[in-house]
Amino acid sequence: MDAPHAGHRLRMKERFLNSGLESFEPHEVLELLLTYSIPRKNTNLIAHKLIDTFGSLSGVFDATFEGLKSIDGITDNSATLIKMIPQLLRLYSIGADNTKCLNTIERVSNYFSIAFIGLKKEEFKVCCLDNGLNVISCSTVAKGTNKSAIISPRIVAEAAIKANSTNIIISHNHPDTTSRPSDADKLMTRKLRNCLKELDIDILDHVIVGNDGVFSFKETGLMPFLN
Secondary structure: OHHHHHHHHHHHHHHHHHHOOOOOOHHHHHHHHHOOOOOOOOOHHHHHHHHHHHOOHHHHHHOOHHHHHOOOOOOHHHHHHHHHHHHHHHHHHHHHOOOOEOOOHHHHHHHHHHHOOOOOOOEEEEEEEOOOOEEEEEEEEEEOOOOOOOOOHHHHHHHHHHOOOOEEEEEEEOOOOOOOOOHHHHHHHHHHHHHHHOOOOEEEEEEEEEOOEEEEOOOOOHHHHOO
């Protein structure tokens, strides 16, 4: 039974190399991917089961590790491979993004929407800028659950001081909800901005990335309100 599977796998790989994934059905994308973690076995039925269970290709990639393992035929190796894909996309997108000057709302939104691709738990990032609003560094200073991350002014200040930056943009994600800020988000932003002003560190914007897009405190006028 190995020979037919081997021939089918080879044809799928050649098809991908010749024309890319555009002509592939969602289950075929998974079928090809799984050939790299499931040797000598037909991955077509497993791929169909994944799509049927999680609804779409993105649903499969966003599924939990345990959820993937519940599918017959998905091993630790296969679940790990699937979970790597969104984060590989994020790292690729960050590396390919040449936008280093965050001098417009559009550039800021694009920069942070890329920074949170594939992250299913809340993270808080501090992006340090020079006087020309060019990115010096962007680091994750806190990680939380899928609902919250706890932030202290000290860790934000430390990131800015380490980068020798007096202009920063703070950002976090809402993995399972909209980008709309909660009352806690607003209070936290006010607290951070007031504390950091004592150190001559200016928070230029607070950007929230949710499942509906990006929310900018500056664009919506919330930053002046917080002064």
